[in-house]
Amino acid sequence: MNPRRRFLSLALASFALASFALADASSLAAQRAPISPDRLMPRLHALAHDSMEGRGAGTPGGARGRAYIERELRAMGVMPIGDAYQVPVRVRARPGADSVGANVVAMIPGRVPGGPVLVLSAHHDHLGIRNDVIYNGADDDASGSVALLALAERFKAEPLEHDVIFAWFEAEESGMLGSRAFAAAPPVPVERIALNVNLDMVSRHEGGGTLWIAGTAHYPFLKPLAEAVVSQSAVPVRFGHDTAGARPSDNWTNSSDHASFHRIGVPFLYLGVEDHPDYHQPGDDADKVDPAFYASVVSFAELLVRALDPQLGAVHAARSATR
Ligand SMILES: [Zn+2]
Known part of the structure; x- marks a missing residue:
């Protein structure tokens, strides 16, 4: 695309996005109740429990963490994209661990399926056991x-x-191997992927209680x-x-799996x-x-995704124009 047309389509996309921002988004929060801590805290305690042994990549504890997520998805009737929820990823084997x-990975079809896709992501792995100490990684990134x-x-x-794809990535803590593998061979054609929204460390407020959104300097x-x-x-958002x-x-x-996108x-x-004293x-x-605090952050994430959803076609067009 030549520079002039590129500028024009970018400008049009920006205009469409901006006019939506003024018109429709203000009513999103009023439409539904926020997410209750009851939907979060029991699961957080389960995934960050000592029995998960810190969810190290390739470890039995890591496999238990993945199985927990898969069980929850089955229980709510959210389906995998192909036959299986778990898509194997090669990891760096540590002593006593598998390679x-x-x-x-799961998907919830949209009301108009088959168009641009939003990928919501987090990483299920953490640091595992080091020197006989379990690193539970509740904030990073069970949250x-x-x-x-x-x-x-x-x-x-x-x-x-x-359509929205849910991806819980493997081995973020050891080189973002899971998200790199996903980006190299995504479950839908890569051209359909309009946007990644990545959540990593969303539950602690010692760093000032601010939720940060990174990415808009690039996009x-x-x-x-x-x-x-x-x-x-x-909660305050910056x-x-x-x-x-x-x-x-x-x-x-x-610094996290969004880099792979x-x-x-x-x-x-x-x-x-922000980082806090318990980070790693x-x-x-x-x-x-x-x-x-945690429930407020996740409620905001829902609001954000619901605001992005009707504009995903414009986001996709802007993405194409900037390539
Ligand atoms: Zn993390």
């Missing part, structure tokens, strides 16, 4: 994994317009859409952590909180999570 893990289960429940009950056409629902969030900062670690562009030109929004420590436990 094969898996992504857990995102359980958020996806709660969102699946909501979107099953009240489907979106577009500015997403900002008016997200901005339109920010005022309806019960945009950033997607450009060079004072420290290299301030830029989260490549960004790398292949799929726009992303990443939702997460044995103390990242479910009992440190404030249920009300």
